[in-house]
Amino acid sequence: MAMEETGRETVEEKTPEKESKSKEMRSESVNEQPSPRCVLEIPVLGSDSDTSSCSSNSSSYSPRKPVFQKGNKDSYGLQWKNLIGNVKKKYVRSFSFIPLLTSNDKNLRRTKLAKLHASEEEHVDINSMPVPKPSWKNFTYSELAAATDNFSPENLIGKGGHAEVYKGHLSDGQIVAVKKLMKNEKQEEDRASDFLSELGIIAHINHPNAACLIGFSVDGGLHLVLQFSPHGSLSSVLFGSPERLDWKTRFKVAIGIADGLKYLHYDCQRRIIHRDIKASNILLTEDYEAQISDFGLAKWLPENWPHHVVHPIEGTFGYLAPEYFMHGIVDEKIDVFAFGVLLLEIITGRRAVDSARQSLVIWAKPLLQQNEVKELVDPGLGDNYDPSEMKRSMITASMCINHSASQRPTMIRVVELLKNKESPVEGELKYCGERGIIADSLDLQDYSRTSYLNDLNRHKQLVLE
Numbered sequence: 001m002a003m004e005e006t007g008r009e010t011v012e013e014k015t016p017e018k019e020s021k022s023k024e025m026r027s028e029s030v031n032e033q034p035s036p037r038c039v040l041e042i043p044v045l046g047s048d049s050d051t052s053s054c055s056s057n058s059s060s061y062s063p064r065k066p067v068f069q070k071g072n073k074d075s076y077g078l079q080w081k082n083l084i085g086n087v088k089k090k091y092v093r094s095f096s097f098i099p100l101l102t103s104n105d106k107n108l109r110r111t112k113l114a115k116l117h118a119s120e121e122e123h124v125d126i127n128s129m130p131v132p133k134p135s136w137k138n139f140t141y142s143e144l145a146a147a148t149d150n151f152s153p154e155n156l157i158g159k160g161g162h163a164e165v166y167k168g169h170l171s172d173g174q175i176v177a178v179k180k181l182m183k184n185e186k187q188e189e190d191r192a193s194d195f196l197s198e199l200g201i202i203a204h205i206n207h208p209n210a211a212c213l214i215g216f217s218v219d220g221g222l223h224l225v226l227q228f229s230p231h232g233s234l235s236s237v238l239f240g241s242p243e244r245l246d247w248k249t250r251f252k253v254a255i256g257i258a259d260g261l262k263y264l265h266y267d268c269q270r271r272i273i274h275r276d277i278k279a280s281n282i283l284l285t286e287d288y289e290a291q292i293s294d295f296g297l298a299k300w301l302p303e304n305w306p307h308h309v310v311h312p313i314e315g316t317f318g319y320l321a322p323e324y325f326m327h328g329i330v331d332e333k334i335d336v337f338a339f340g341v342l343l344l345e346i347i348t349g350r351r352a353v354d355s356a357r358q359s360l361v362i363w364a365k366p367l368l369q370q371n372e373v374k375e376l377v378d379p380g381l382g383d384n385y386d387p388s389e390m391k392r393s394m395i396t397a398s399m400c401i402n403h404s405a406s407q408r409p410t411m412i413r414v415v416e417l418l419k420n421k422e423s424p425v426e427g428e429l430k431y432c433g434e435r436g437i438i439a440d441s442l443d444l445q446d447y448s449r450t451s452y453l454n455d456l457n458r459h460k461q462l463v464l465e
């Protein structure tokens with residue numbers, strides 16, 4: 001498998017115009033609460049046998065509610081406590097924690113969390129917290145070095161902006177991917193808090209279409225040990241392989257990603273926004289089941305927050321929703337927009353941004369409007385696709401890339417549309433047929449193509465500056 005490089009950008013600058021718009025948006029936000037950036041409590045599954053397995057089969061999947069355990073005697077609890085203590089000691093001078101809660105009542109937990117303020121978060125004594133039992137192994141550096149042949153270049157399978165990923169063989173024969181967080185421009189403190197945030201988020205996830213964590217290590221650096229995906233990422237298969245991915249598999253992957261996002265937004269313990277949905281963050285299992293990975297930018301939002309405003313804006317150029325890159329607004333709809341771009345990549349075989357840094361969204365919109373199916377579909381597919389699946393994919397993509405977040409469908413609706421459980425209704429689709437697939441989403445009432453282009457160019461400048 002070829003080594004893959006991926007990258008995301010951070011935009012630091014804010015113009016006075018953006019700042020004031022952003023403030024306006026912020027004041028609309030509930031309670032003006034601080035960012036929920038913190039370590040979440042670690043959910044624990046009922047029994048040891050439960051905890052050891054990752055969901056890998058969507059047909060046998062049923063959502064499981066994590067169970068929280070009180071008391072600090074068991075070794076797993078100690079292990080987690082030690083981990084936080086260790087990371088804190090080694091890397092973090094000050095860090096905020098959300099207390100671990102014992103109640104299984106989701107609403108109660110969410111209400112409590114929403115009421116927390118930064119000052120309260122900072123003074124939580126971790127010794128008095130109920131201790132959870134994580135299911136992961138805490139690896140030593142020598143175990144990981146042995147598994148990856150001392151992190152040899154031959155085992156390097158991927159490289160992102162923040163990490164190198166190595167293929168490894170554990171002593172029990174299991175093949176894993178070891179994600180080694182790199183020392184980059186970020187402060188050690190920030191990297192450690194990113195690591196704990198990612199760990200805390202992954203802990204809440206248990207779905208066949210989301211990456212599965214096997215363990216971690218804070219020995220000799222920060223490492224995540226993940227289930228190995230033999231086909232690598234969707235990006236490498238879609239763009240880096242001479243063999244064309246057939247439509248059946250592409251459509252299966254699209255549905256898998258949609259199911260995974262629906263789970264993160266609505267069915268998971270927390271309301272999780274991924275913030276970096278892109279082809280290189282979709283891994284493929286042996287049987288081409290899509291798994292959403294890389295929760296390094298993910299954020300959880302309390303139930304009663306309509307959205308959240310972040311700064312700096314981090315993500316990957318080409319997948320960013322306008323309201324996010326212009327105003328830093330984060331909610332489920334930014335993942336929906338990115339999913340629409342990903343769907344366009346699956347349909348067209350073109351990258352979100354090509355080598356000339358041209359946007360796929362801008363290229364595809366007029367073709368979607370004129371229903372130019374032949375122009376849009378990846379030429380490598382020829383006529384080898386199911387026309388009904390293709391049409392549903394195009395309609396869904398047009399709806400997802402709507403400039404207006406409120407006009408974009410939820411991931412629940414996206415899954416229904418893709419799986420043909422319900423057809424688009426009047427209002428979602430304005431025209432279909434003669435004039436082609438023209439969804440409401442393509443009526444750029446409050447956000448014209450020109451203003452999108454201007455915003456996009458402005459964003460591009462910031463990224464390139």
Ligand SMILES: Nc1ncnc2c1ncn2[C@@H]1O[C@H](COP(=O)(O)OP(=O)(O)OP(=O)(O)O)[C@@H](O)[C@H]1O
Binds near residue numbers: 177276281283
């Ligand atoms: N479990 C895995 N199995 C196989 N390959 C993997 C696995 N995890 C990651 N990779 C490969 O490594 C690449 C980089 O991984 P990842 O996206 O997690 O790094 P990152 O530094 O967080 O990236 P980004 O630049 O998006 O921040 C992926 O695109 C994929 O090709």
